[in-house]
Amino acid sequence: MDPCPFVRLTVGNLALKIPVASKPARSVVHPSSSPCFCKIKLKSFPLQSAVVPFIPPENNLPDSHVHPIAATFHLSKCDLDKLAGKSIFAGKLCLKISIYTGRRGTTCGVNSGRLLGKVSVPLDLAGTVAKTTVFHNGWIRIGKDAKGSSAQFHLNVKAEPDPRFVFQFDGEPECSPQVFQIQGNISQPVFTCKFSFRNTGDRNHRSRSLQSEPGGSRSWLSSFGSERERLGKERKGWSITVHDLSGSPVAAASMVTPFVASPGSDRVSCSTPGSWLILRPSDGTWKPWGRLEAWRERGGSDGLGYRFELIPDTNGGMSAAGIVLAESTLSSSKGGKFVIDMSCHSGGNNNGGSNGRATPGSATSPACSPKSSGDYGYGLWPYCMYRGFVMSASVEGEGRCSKPKVEVSVPHVNCTEDAAAFVALAAAVDLSVDACRLFSQRLRKELCQQVELVG
Numbered sequence: 001m002d003p004c005p006f007v008r009l010t011v012g013n014l015a016l017k018i019p020v021a022s023k024p025a026r027s028v029v030h031p032s033s034s035p036c037f038c039k040i041k042l043k044s045f046p047l048q049s050a051v052v053p054f055i056p057p058e059n060n061l062p063d064s065h066v067h068p069i070a071a072t073f074h075l076s077k078c079d080l081d082k083l084a085g086k087s088i089f090a091g092k093l094c095l096k097i098s099i100y101t102g103r104r105g106t107t108c109g110v111n112s113g114r115l116l117g118k119v120s121v122p123l124d125l126a127g128t129v130a131k132t133t134v135f136h137n138g139w140i141r142i143g144k145d146a147k148g149s150s151a152q153f154h155l156n157v158k159a160e161p162d163p164r165f166v167f168q169f170d171g172e173p174e175c176s177p178q179v180f181q182i183q184g185n186i187s188q189p190v191f192t193c194k195f196s197f198r199n200t201g202d203r204n205h206r207s208r209s210l211q212s213e214p215g216g217s218r219s220w221l222s223s224f225g226s227e228r229e230r231l232g233k234e235r236k237g238w239s240i241t242v243h244d245l246s247g248s249p250v251a252a253a254s255m256v257t258p259f260v261a262s263p264g265s266d267r268v269s270c271s272t273p274g275s276w277l278i279l280r281p282s283d284g285t286w287k288p289w290g291r292l293e294a295w296r297e298r299g300g301s302d303g304l305g306y307r308f309e310l311i312p313d314t315n316g317g318m319s320a321a322g323i324v325l326a327e328s329t330l331s332s333s334k335g336g337k338f339v340i341d342m343s344c345h346s347g348g349n350n351n352g353g354s355n356g357r358a359t360p361g362s363a364t365s366p367a368c369s370p371k372s373s374g375d376y377g378y379g380l381w382p383y384c385m386y387r388g389f390v391m392s393a394s395v396e397g398e399g400r401c402s403k404p405k406v407e408v409s410v411p412h413v414n415c416t417e418d419a420a421a422f423v424a425l426a427a428a429v430d431l432s433v434d435a436c437r438l439f440s441q442r443l444r445k446e447l448c449q450q451v452e453l454v455g
Contacts, residue, residue, distance in 0.1 A: 002183055003164055003165050003166075003410050004076065004163065004166045004407075005077050005129040005163055006074060006075060006129075006163060006407075007128045007160070008072060008073075008074060008160050008162040008389060009072070009073040009074075009123075009125075009158075010071070010073075010157070010158055010159075011040055011070050011072075011095070011157050012068050012069040012071075012155070012156050013155060013156040014050060014051075014062070014070050014155055015053055015054070015055045015153070016036050016053070016055070016099070016153055016154075017054070017056075017139070017153075017154070018057070018150065036051070036052040036100060036116065037099075037100055037113060038052050038070075038099045039098045040096075040097050041096045041097075042073050042095050043083060049071075050070035050071055051070075052099060052153070069343045072341065072343060074392075077184075080125055080128075080129070083125060084125060093122070093123045093124070093125070094121060094123060095123055096119070096121075097118065097119040097120075097121070098118050099115075100113030100115055101113060116143065116151065117151065117153065119142060121136045122135070123159075128160070128161065129161055129163075131161065132158060132160040132161070133158060133159050134156070134157070134158045135157040136157045137156045137157075138154065139152045139154050140152065140154075140155070141153075162388070162389055163409075163410045164408060164409050165181065165407070166182040166405065166406070166407050167179050167180065167191075167408070167423055167426075168187065168404075168405050169405075169426075169427075171403060172402050172446075173193060173240055173404070173427040173431055174434070175195070175446060176195045177403070178191070178193070179192070179423055190245065191243065191244060192247075193240055193423075193427060194240065195239070195240045195446070196240075197237045197239070233266075233439055234258045235255075235260075235274070235435050235447075236259070237258075238254075238435070239252065239254045240253050240427045240431070242420045242423050242427075250280075250281065250417050251278070251281075251417060251420035251423065252278075252279040252424055253276050253277070253278050253292075253424040253425065254279060256277050257273070257274050257275040257293075259274030259432075260274070266438045266439040267298075268294070268296045269298070270295040270297070272295075273305075273307075274295070274432070274435055275291055275293045275294075276428040276432070277291055277311075278291070278424050278425050278428065279424075280417055280420075280421055287313075289310070289311060289421055290308060292306065292307070292428050293306065293307045294306045294429075294432035294435065296438070302333075304329065304330045304395075304433055304436055305328075305329050306326070306329070306338070306429065307324060307327040308324070308325055308338075308340065308425070309322030309323055309325060310323045325386065325390070326338065326339065330395055331397060332433065332436070333397045335395045335400065337392050337394055337395065338426070338429045339391070339392045340389075340392075341390060342386050342387050343388060386412060390408070391407060391412070391426075392406070393429055393430070394406075398434075402430050404430050406423055408422045431447075434447055
């Protein structure tokens with residue numbers, strides 16, 4: 001089945017250039033006096049924001065290697081149709097950007113930034129599903145008097161095709177649902193999921209190359225207890241296996257570190273997160289592909305914190321550090337989107353606000369900078385394999401019926417197992433919402449082992 005058409009609209013290469021003046025105009029702020037940021041708006045899509053770096057007046061172009069992409073809008077065919085819809089009340093479609101001086105945020109409910117200028121970039125998205133279109137690339141004068149203002153704002157706005165395979169669970173992962181591939185109004189089954197409780201003494205889901213880790217973090221595997229108090233304070237042994245239509249297992253997600261309440265509380269803390277291994281079949285056994293950690297954030301957000309990392313293939317060992325591809329927080333009550341996007345954002349929000357995004361510059365991964373070897377870091381693993389948008393999965397909040405919708409970029413699917421691994425990851429993220437629920441709350445029966453129900 002063909003993939004679904006998507007368009008990726010990006011805003012990048014932001015910069016602000018203000019010449020030094022002895023008596024600057026009211027609209028001009030000296031670079032040393034205040035930072036700058038901008039707010040980026042496209043119709044009804046969530047507002048995004050990004051830092052705008054200053055560059056010296058003598059520079060003609062910003063350093064695109066440092067701040068290549070500030071904001072991204074992922075547009076489906078439905079989104080494109082809505083944006084192209086004509087109305088007597090709507091003018092021409094434009095991307096609107098407001099540039100501010102000062103720090104982002106609010107003070108006593110009032111925006112702390114001061115408006116420096118506004119930019120409007122006309123968009124014509126017709127044909128962008130087939131070819132890349134650059135709408136603007138260069139400098140624009142900004143300020144109250146655009147003709148006389150010495151402040152200049154640089155940006156690049158472009159749209160490029162980003163076709164994706166779309167998969168939809170027809171039920172909650174713990175109910176062992178089917179997974180359909182969606183293309184327009186057509187859907188067809190491609191996978192089946194089987195949720196189960198792995199006997200903690202059974203290591204069939206552990207690769208032969210996955211050795212015991214030092215310390216006591218995995219000691220629970222060999223000391224499965226039956227104390228009611230302990231059962232009430234931990235969730236463990238969950239597993240979901242993805243099968244193709246022939247019944248062959250093509251991916252799995254297995255809970256390898258239990259979700260345990262931290263001492264003196266009823267929540268999973270970030271200091272002791274639960275974790276899953278995302279597994280792929282290899283030579284008759286399971287091979288670790290990625291690790292997902294999840295926990296319950298403290299404070300007002302009370303969200304689901306998560307971190308996903310790739311596990312390097314070390315041919316028999318686990319010595320190499322995992323490479324973090326996504327790390328963020330989702331609302332426990334409202335849900336959101338889990339996203340892996342290898343674009344180097346300059347500090348802006350991803351589309352949707354609560355989406356995760358890649359962290360190429362983390363301590364465990366090659367820095368995405370001009371000093372890195374290869375194509376700005378992309379020549380190194382995993383950047384030679386995973387570039388741009390990789391995948392997203394919808395996540396519902398606690399107590400809501402969740403049927404994850406998974407989008408995977410076409411370049412990252414070369415076989416059935418590739419797609420199945422992302423489906424298994426989406427299931428693990430969704431199940432983590434339940435695994436991280438407060439232990440004072442009861443889970444649905446599908447998530448409780450028989451011994452717990454009897455207890």
